[in-house]
Structure formats: C-alpha cells, structure tokens
Amino acid sequence: MAAACTRTLCKVGRSILTSPAARRPGTVSYLVGNVSSRGSRRAYRTNGYRSELLSSLQTGVGGRVLGCAVLLGGGLGFYHTVKFRVQQLLAQEETKVSGGGLRLTLYQYKTCPFCSKVRAFLDYHGLPYEVVEVNPVMRKEIKWSVYRKVPILMVDGEVQLNDSSVIISSLKTYLVNKERSMSEILHCYPEMKSVNERGKEVTEYNNKYWVMLGEAETTEIYPEKGMQKEEMKWRQWADDWLVHLISPNVYRTTGEALASFDYIVREGKFGTFEGFFAKYVGAAAMFVIAKRLKSRHNLQDDVRQDLYKAVNDWVTAIGKKRKFMGGDQPNLADLAVFGVLRVMEGLQAFDDMMANTRVKHWYRRMERASLNHEGRQH
Template identity: 70%
Template structure:
C-alpha cells in the first residue's frame, strides 16, 4: 500500500492539470439518453448563448490524477493496441461531441479506440457551445449514433459505454438497447430534480453472451461495482485536488485554454474567471463530501483501494484483459504535469 501512495505522490510532480467541466461529466450531470432518435443536429430550436461568466463555471471541476499505479495500469495507447475481444460487427456511424480535456470524454474515446470503432470527433467550444445547439442536453460527452435510418443521441459516458458494449456483444439494434436504460426523475441532496438512468452500469446480455464476456457472475458484479465507485466517489476527489490553491487553479486553466476551442479573448477570460470560480467550487465540494483537510490523503486512499482490489495476480480488474471498470485508467493518466 505504501508503494502505491509513493507512486501517486511522485506522479503529482509531473501531472499535467486537465479540467473537466461541470457540464461535462456524468458524475456531475445526471442526464443519460436523450430523445433525439431520428433527428439530425440542428433540428432542435436554438438556445440562447450562455453568459461568459456562467460558461466559465461549466469549465469546472478537474481530474488531476497523475501516473499513479505504474505496472498496474497501462496507458490508453497501450490498451488501444491490444486486440479487442471477438465482437459482433459494428454497423454504426458515430460522432463524439467532446471537450478534449474532459476525462469522461477521454473514457468514451478509450472505449471506442479499444474496440476499433471508427468515429468522428467534434470539439465543442465550452463558452458558446454552438456545436451542440441541436441538443437540449448541454453537456459533453454526447454521442450521435447513426444505424441505418435511425439516429440516436446518447449522453452520459457510463450509459454510452454500457449501451455500446451491449450492442457489440448482443447484436441487438441500438433502439432496443436504449429502451433498457429508462430515465428516472429523482431529487438530489441539494433538492434539485435530476435525471438518472436505470441499469446504467449493467450490460443487457443473455446468459450465453454473458458467459462469453465474463468469467462468472462475480466478475460481472465486480465490474459494475467499480464502475459505480468511480462515478460516485473517485470523481468527487478531483476538483479539490486540482484546485487547492489559486496558483494550481490558474495552472489547470492555462492548460484547459491551450487545449480547448477558445478564441483569444474567450481564452483569457475563461482562464482567470474559470480559475477563480473553480477554486471556490473546489472548497464547497471538499466540505460537501467531507474530505480531509489534506485532500491528497483521500485521493491516495482511493487509489490504494483500487490497487488492492485488482490485487497482485492480474494485470487488470478484468483479468488478462481490461473490462469496463478499467476505464478509470484513461482518466488517471490523462493528467500529467503540474501537480505538486
């Protein structure tokens, strides 16, 4: 356990700060699959542009986990080079709307790359968001999937991945699969109505398909457990660790602006307004989730918990091959360079 902590601490020195937005992540946003079937981008009524100050908040919250568990987890590039398992032939035309620096977009990209699914990428301007004006759902990732004459819009990275994995393994049509993840209205801890989705971490497979993918029922349950853990706990450790000080917040937004789709003026405003906003928000999140005074300790404990769960006898949570729980790894290794 001490070795893992030491690796994490060493990794922060070289970690490159990357931000996700309050409008980016399924851990924050609770929308999943929107009713865009059969509707091309641009068909929906146009929404008014967000004010720049509000948009700066949408840049927010950041993952900043460094290269923490070397030897245990492989890079996204290494995963993409491995041969994917035998899958049904894909028939989808995919377009991913993303922020390049959003770790939840990175998670979807890692899934698509691993399974060698071709897709187009549309980089979204996080201030104006004109690229997703067709959608009433205003957060990324958004995935448009064209299957024959049917166009489906999928939101929320975990739902996107569950639906696509089910599609690949079962050969069912996507419209049917979408119906397996029904929207559920609920009220969160802050008293706001949010939309969750049933079966979010569950693959809709029959017994034969499940045996082909999993080495027993326990493996399937374990995968679901750790996918949910990443969304429900790990994600809440990120902003408090990345935006601990004004200097760290500025460093993070300097990278976000450099990698994002900003104009000159937008970039300058986003850097300073966004950094200030996220510094304040990170303190609220720290209090809300009852984190320790030294938030690094919560992060180290979470990483140690993951390493212990994987154990010494398998390279991945999925065993010899990564499973969907291992998709937390692209989120971790995305952030290299600036954390201390």
C-alpha cells in the same frame, strides 16, 4: 459485370487459339476488318498504326499471338476481379469487427473525465469515431440537443446516447450481440428525472452499469462468479467517488488552478477573449469551488491523501495476480478508472499520484492497451 467480361475474354481467347482458321493467313485481318467496318476505324487512325497492326496479323502466327493476348488479358482480368472481390470482403469484415459499421460522433470537452471515459472505451475497442469539441461557454455545437451536457454520442446521425456510463454499456452490449439495433438497446436504459438535495432537477438512467446480455453471453464475458458485480461496483465507484476527487486536487492551490486552466484553454475550444477570461477568472472561481467540493464530499484538508487512498484501494482490489480487474484484459471498470485518472496527465496532481501510489504499472498497461486497440474484435 467485370467477372462476366473476363469470362467472355477467356472464351474468345480459347476459340481463337483452338480454331483451325487461326492458322490461315488473313483470318485475323478479316475479323479485325469486320470490326473496323462497324465503327471502330477511329481507334486505329494514328500514324498508320492500323495498317501495321493488320499486316502483322496477316499470318497464322499473328492469330495465335492475338489468341494468347486475349487469353492473357482474360486471365489478368479474372485475377483482378478476384482480388477486388477479396478486398471488398475484407473491408466488409473489418467494418463488422470494428463496430458493425456504426458511424460514431462524440461531442465532448477534452478535459472532462466523463468524456475521457468514453474515449478510453472507444480507443481500446478500436472503434472509429469523430470528435466535436464543444465550446464550454456558448455550447453552440449541441444547441440542437435538449440534453445540454457532454458527453453525447451520436450513432449513424440518428440515435443519441447520453451519459458516459449509458454510452459504454450500450456499446458493449452491441459489440457482444449485434442482433439488436442501438435504438432497441437504448430502451434498456430509460431516463428517470428527479430533484436532488439542492433542489435541482437531474436526469438519471436506470440500469446504466448493466451490459444487457443473455445467459450464455454473460457467462462468456464474465466466466468467473462475481466478475460482473465487481465490474459494476467499481464503475459506479468511479462515477460516484473517484471523479469527485479530480477538481479538488487539480485546483488545490492558486498555482495549480492556473496551471489546470492553462491546460484546459489550450486543449479546449475557446475564443481569444474567452480563453483569457477562462484562464484567470475561471481558475479563481474553481479554486473557490474546489474548497466547497472538499467540504461537500468530506475530504481531508490535504486532498491528495484522499486521492492516494482511492487509487491504492483500486490497485488493492485488482490484486497481485491480475494485470487488470478484468484479468488479462481490461474490463469496463478498468476503462472507467483509467479514463477518469487520465484527465490529470500533465498536471502536478498526476505526477504526485504516480510517485506516491502503487498505480503506475497498472496505468502504463492501460495506456498500451488503449493505444494498441487491444480490445478490437477479431
């Protein structure tokens, strides 16, 4: 519509400038007068402005001035129309590369390592998302969901993704190949319910470490032989081993347990009474639970040594010739390990890990990559 109006203004301007009548006195006043007689008089009833305008246009010079003005107005209108359209196209392209226009809402506990994994992926890829912090006691924020754990990622308010590794794999699949919808991609990760060794029903997901791509896309993402299997191996290692070292280390002593719960209460969503209860009673409970976890996972008496070994094993797997396990850029294993370790920041266990392992340089590179959204598609 704006473009049509602009074209009309340009035609009018040109016709006024090129018409011989524009050079004759009274022509423009006749034109304006006709417009006024058809209902435009109100536009000029301000302190004699209409009469001054008409008198100034009684000459051919006035006609040429009006023609230039109309033509200039048309040109400016055309410029702004083009500018607006370019801005629209750029905005559409930005939406396309930043996640295909997906509206993402993450339901989380901020200090949960699995939630931190998902945030690491979203931040690195520059995907905009909203966060809903869930109260870990009442969990009212996810009462609508049959799945009662976090993280949960809602896509466009309709598709629910559960399990951190499923969330990451399905989003990565979508970013590489947008021909399939998120609903279609989710069918590649079917639920599987089972009973664990303690008699508790658990939900697992088939294929959750696979990125579902065609042969050509797989070759592009994983150009070297063995890269995909290596990524999957270490993603599973992060879930099955590394994450289980966090609690025994951050709740290793009563002092560390109190410091950890002080951090959890500050960063989480607790009421006043809930926060007090969580800090002191929760810290005492987790101190006891951490001891049980140490026994369940066959950890050493000094659980720091298991943490140090795990982190150094990771750094050794990356090697000296690569910045990340993914090469020059982080892959999904890098993002998973970074997300898990990040939840210890600000605690004694994190400081000890940075001081007593070889992880520091890799970790700082990951921080920068995440902060700068270096995985955003261009």
